[in-house]
Amino acid sequence: MVERLIAGGYLRSQRVIKAMLTVPRHLFVPEDLAAQAYTDEPLPIARGQTVSAPHMVAIMCEALEVSEEHRVLEVGAGSGYHACVVSLLAEEVYSIEREPELAELARKNIARAGCCGRVSVVTGDGTLGYAEKAPYHRIYVTAGAPEIPQPLLEQLAPGGRLLIPVGTRLGQRLLLVEKLESGEVKTRKIIDCVFVPLIGRYGWKP
Numbered sequence: 001m002v003e004r005l006i007a008g009g010y011l012r013s014q015r016v017i018k019a020m021l022t023v024p025r026h027l028f029v030p031e032d033l034a035a036q037a038y039t040d041e042p043l044p045i046a047r048g049q050t051v052s053a054p055h056m057v058a059i060m061c062e063a064l065e066v067s068e069e070h071r072v073l074e075v076g077a078g079s080g081y082h083a084c085v086v087s088l089l090a091e092e093v094y095s096i097e098r099e100p101e102l103a104e105l106a107r108k109n110i111a112r113a114g115c116c117g118r119v120s121v122v123t124g125d126g127t128l129g130y131a132e133k134a135p136y137h138r139i140y141v142t143a144g145a146p147e148i149p150q151p152l153l154e155q156l157a158p159g160g161r162l163l164i165p166v167g168t169r170l171g172q173r174l175l176l177v178e179k180l181e182s183g184e185v186k187t188r189k190i191i192d193c194v195f196v197p198l199i200g201r202y203g204w205k206p
């Protein structure tokens with residue numbers, strides 16, 4: 001899988017390559033789908049949600065440029081796979097998941113994988129961010145939003161990066177938002193994408 005992601009141009013940096021080689025994706029998907037765990041496709045988990053395709057995890061890790069002193073916020077823990085990969089790049093990861101069943105699944109998967117760094121999974125509405133541990137050097141959202149939730153911008157540290165799919169429920173543009181030291185915000189599109197909807201106060205209605 002990793003060789004194909006490198007050949008496809010999705011993976012470039014040695015740290016991200018090493019992290020993706022380390023995390024066993026088959027431990028984050030339902031047992032009956034384990035044989036498909038290393039194909040480049042999203043897979044269903046529970047509650048109608050998915051673990052993102054490996055190329056999307058690679059694109060997001062590369063665009064975020066996470067380093068080992070970073071505190072990272074993930075919105076949408078799902079299976080815990082993406083958070084586990086990022087935890088090997090960062091100092092610590094806080095991941096918010098709105099579905100209690102999935103938050104529990106992510107905690108269980110992360111413990112079982114035994115290779116993740118410091119990850120705390122919190123149940124709640126991630127469109128509100130997680131003020132308790134703000135500010136964050138990096139924030140990324142793994143569900144599609146109608147617009148950028150203001151609390152996430154507020155909880156992003158100066159010099160920080162926020163990655164979020166923004167668009168309709170059917171298709172989005174993955175946006176990279178950089179907050180300069182001056183507080184000014186610059187946004188650019190990375191790629192077109194399709195994520196499950198971000199449901200919450202600053203997201204879509206349930």
Ligand code: SAM
Pocket residue numbers: 049050051052075076077078079080081082083096097098099102124125126127142143195196197198199200201203
């Ligand atoms: N990162 C996950 C992984 O590695 O398995 C994939 C996440 S899945 C594409 C998107 C997740 O976002 C779902 O688990 C969904 O329940 C969650 N979600 C949607 N709206 C949310 C919100 N407001 N706060 C937190 N999680 C949310």
